[in-house]
Amino acid sequence: MSTESSLQKSEAQIVQPERVRGGPTYVPAVDIVEANDKLMLMADLPGVTRDGLDVQYERGQLTISGRVTPRQDPNTEYLLREYGVGDFYRVFEVGEGIDAQKIEAELSNGVLTLHLPKAQALMPRKIAVKAT
Amino acid sequence: MWRNTMPWWNAFEELRREMDRVFDNYNLGLLTRPTRRTAFPPLNVWDNAECVFVEAEVPGVKPEDLEISAVGNELTLKGRRPTLDGKDLVYHRQERGVGEFTRVVTLPCDVNADKVEATIKDGVLRIELPKAAEARPRQIAVKTA
Numbered sequence: 001m002s003t004e005s006s007l008q009k010s011e012a013q014i015v016q017p018e019r020v021r022g023g024p025t026y027v028p029a030v031d032i033v034e035a036n037d038k039l040m041l042m043a044d045l046p047g048v049t050r051d052g053l054d055v056q057y058e059r060g061q062l063t064i065s066g067r068v069t070p071r072q073d074p075n076t077e078y079l080l081r082e083y084g085v086g087d088f089y090r091v092f093e094v095g096e097g098i099d100a101q102k103i104e105a106e107l108s109n110g111v112l113t114l115h116l117p118k119a120q121a122l123m124p125r126k127i128a129v130k131a132t
Numbered sequence: 133m134w135r136n137t138m139p140w141w142n143a144f145e146e147l148r149r150e151m152d153r154v155f156d157n158y159n160l161g162l163l164t165r166p167t168r169r170t171a172f173p174p175l176n177v178w179d180n181a182e183c184v185f186v187e188a189e190v191p192g193v194k195p196e197d198l199e200i201s202a203v204g205n206e207l208t209l210k211g212r213r214p215t216l217d218g219k220d221l222v223y224h225r226q227e228r229g230v231g232e233f234t235r236v237v238t239l240p241c242d243v244n245a246d247k248v249e250a251t252i253k254d255g256v257l258r259i260e261l262p263k264a265a266e267a268r269p270r271q272i273a274v275k276t277a
Contacts, residue, residue, distance in 0.1 A: 110191035110255015
């Protein structure tokens with residue numbers, strides 16, 4: 001009776017590049033926050049362990065992919081089903097203003113936090129005014 | 133005769149989904165989208181002969197910020213998702229929820245509240261609720277007369 005579209009997580013329509021592993025892929029919910037010196041990205045990746053997580057930054061593109069091992073028998077008859085279980089995948093166009101060498105990632109309680117420091121050239125600089 | 137095979141406690145949820153579908157068909161996406169998400173956390177519920185299982189995706193919720201209680205056939209989940217603090221922060225996107233949440237679920241039968249077990253791992257909460265003795269299926273031995 002319930003259709004896939006009524007599930008809470010939105011399923012990725014087209015995943016580029018296509019993956020070898022089958023099964024549904026979901027788009028993780030994120031917050032992106034800018035501070036003075038960096039961008040911070042928090043992504044909800046419930047069920048993703050350190051080993052299943054892959055974060056890549058290449059030519060201004062940030063790719064997050066999280067592998068989720070199925071937790072239930074696929075034939076389970078749910079009494080209530082509000083979300084599907086599957087991998088996570090999302091790509092962001094971050095631009096060139098990020099210092100790729102200094103990107104840091106932490107994963108805790110199913111939330112990925114990425115710290116993306118701004119490139120030095122783009123940092124706001126305080127100009128000291130000299131007294132003459 | 134038409135027979136409803138859906139558990140009665142699912143009926144309201146189905147109605148809500150049906151309403152969502154109706155609104156979507158009229159292309160009121162802009163108006164309905166923000167309210168469309170159901171309560172946090174989303175739940176999956178299933179059972180076997182002995183237990184009812186409830187699983188919830190609760191990314192970011194620490195075990196100490198979660199309160200779980202069961203009475204009769206009712207399960208209550210209460211908790212809090214942390215907010216980010218810091219000065220001069222500009223949000224470019226805010227898709228994740230924050231703050232307090234409460235969800236009450238009616239289970240298909242009474243459960244043994246003393247034996248409920250909950251574990252949280254990588255942001256996934258799993259609760260095992262043993263069915264009350266009277267709710268379990270019983271094998272009836274047939275005697276020969």
